[in-house]
Amino acid sequence: MQFSLWDAPDDGTQIGxxxxxxxxxxxxxxxxxxxxxxxxxxxxxxxxxARWLEVAVQCPDDADYTTLTPRRPSMLYPIV
Structure with missing residues (x-):
């Protein structure tokens, strides 16, 4: 899986x-x-x-990742 963080639900700028x-x-x-x-x-x-998380998945037999849509709103959850 691949995870990327964005400043908008569509398009926008990738964070990190x-x-x-x-x-x-x-x-x-x-x-x-x-x-x-x-x-x-x-x-x-x-x-x-505000941040949005984009997730991409790749099955074992696939050459490329498939991006899941839409991006999901993301929040910070501390580990306790």
Whole structure:
């Protein structure tokens, strides 16, 4: 899976770099990942401004990623 953060629901500017993760377990369309652990989106990615998360998936036999639409509104959830 690939995850990218944007400043708009369509078009817009990408925040930071795309984060790739291999072998993400998906059960009934639900998955859990931890993003921005290495500040790929930047340390200030979630300070005040609205953000949208774009997700792209790749099946084992596919050559390219497929971007899922629409982008999803994203918020900061602290780990406790």
């Amino acid at each position: 770099t795309t984060q790739s993760m291999n072998a993400v377990a998906v059960v009934d369309g639900i998955f859990f990942v931890t993003l921005n652990g290495g500040s790929e989106f930047s340390a200030n990615a979630f300070v005040g401004d």
